Amino acid sequence: MRQLKPEYQWLLPAGLESAVPARRSTRDWVVDLLCFVLGYGFTLLVTIDLLREHPSVVPEWDAAPTWLIWLDFAVGTIAALGLWWRRGRWLIPLAVFSAVTSLFTVAAAITCMIMLFTVAVHRRFAIMAVFAGAAVLTNAAFPLLRPEADRPYWETMAWGVVFIVIVCLWGMVVRSRRQLVRSLRDRAERAESEQQLRVAQARSLERNRIAREMHDVLAHRISLLSLHAGALEIRPDAAPQDVATAAGVIRASAHQALQDLREVIGVLRAESPEGTPEPPQPTLGALPALADESRSAGVKVRLDVRIEPATVPDGTGRTAYRIVQEGLTNARKHAPGTTVDVAVDGAVGDGLTIDIRNPWPLLNPSVAIPGTGTGLIGLTERATLAGGHLKHGRTPDNQFALTAWLPWPS
Structure with a gap:
């Protein structure tokens, strides 16, 4: 001890x-x-x-x-x-x-x-x-x-009392000083421990953020790869032109996935000014390109953006983009061949609404795309941290609906 x-x-x-x-x-x-x-x-x-x-x-x-x-x-x-x-x-x-x-x-x-x-x-x-x-x-x-x-007696006694008082006061001063030094040392050690704890928490939060970012970015790309590779596996006798087209899409998607991975890993190496977004950080303006990528993979996407993307705050736009990206990825995984309707609407002060719907699949997909099963959980967390909420599930008209609301301050 x-x-x-x-x-x-x-x-x-x-x-x-x-x-x-x-x-x-x-x-x-x-x-x-x-x-x-x-x-x-x-x-x-x-x-x-x-x-x-x-x-x-x-x-x-x-x-x-x-x-x-x-x-x-x-x-x-x-x-x-x-x-x-x-x-x-x-x-x-x-x-x-x-x-x-x-x-x-x-x-x-x-x-x-x-x-x-x-x-x-x-x-x-x-x-x-x-x-x-x-x-x-x-x-x-x-x-x-x-x-x-x-x-005389009283003089001797008085001098003795004076010495006793001086010694006691001196000892109390030394004791108080040591108490103060001990208190300051404890406060310094406690502050250092708290700082180390804050650093550890910041590192943990950063790792979680990077993991979510990697999931959001790569799941979309890799699902496209898996979808095209599965089509080639199912149709080995496809026309050479179709095979070449699918191979080109696979190559482009793989190249883009590697590029996105480099950008995500770059977040760990490059320090950006505080308050500025770190790449990759797409916003609502990138939704048409996202829909085109899904269409090139054979997914029918109807995109309806009823607002001006540039007017939406960057933080809200990034969260909305990730929600749409994850919704399209889930549709490709669990309901291939269906039509996905994406609607984005809202107004300043009323908030931003994202609604993603596709028919409930009647049969299991012939080529199952693996996943972690935590994508919707991560989306719910993102929406909650942004001050909004997210709901998903089967609707009475036999559709799968993913609906999110995000605040849009004035």
Whole structure:
């Protein structure tokens, strides 16, 4: 399990802060060494000074008995060694030890301040407040147990409270800064993760769009190939002129299919300015050419466009073109030899209506053209994304109808 750094253990729930072992970094080793040198160095300095006949560092406590000086040194040594284990689970026991011994110790004063500062940095405010209150109480009792020679009680106590408040405030500032850094880091990581997710979603949407585009473009061409190849298979004794004509149509359709495939794949390689359509993007103006292609394959198409294609918005025109293209492809697949009626009508504000009808086939086609069965599903999705709707099915007069409505804003 990944370990939290000591400066981030305040994020853990209550009761778990001291249960997580801290992994000490190089910076932590340097800080702990500095704290030990300061704490134990002060202990040695005070002890040596108090053992002299006339102390110069802490002359206020020159009347202390020898046994108390050595006891003070032992307590200061233990507290200073405890600084190496103040991170993690041992912080609270060490802080309690420092709070109790601060009733009488002089040599461990710096160590006790460091321990209180550590509590303010690594623990919640409530825990820090308890130890700060305990420090104030022991500070109030200290001048009674070890009074200073030339300083009144209230002055000694006031200076002790000042130091306690400074240490606690300093620790709270460090803790707040670490919280802020942690919050900013989390926000940055979250923003990066969200950006990666958006990129992945954009890639997925682009792949789906390319797949739909390839289906719309190639299904139409390949169905023409399959239809002519099936005719040649059924009529092997056809006249040479008919065979040559069918072969020419197959060659032209195959060439056009390859060209369309190159254009579709080119979408993945070329970046177009944002907001401009990417090829291939035919609109309603290309419907006559689409109908002619189907007629050249032997499909009877009656095209009735009752609007001016140039007045239709490009996005609506592209969607309408794909709907007509898929409708003609389905008619060739499932109802060969029938007449397909295509009607496009509408007006600004009323919307654009596409109606494609052909007689319901009485017999299964002799040459089945394979398909995925998802063409109408894709058309429905296209129409829905464009703000319109699409319906298809068998009509009471035994026809298959494909009807779509697309918005045509003013």
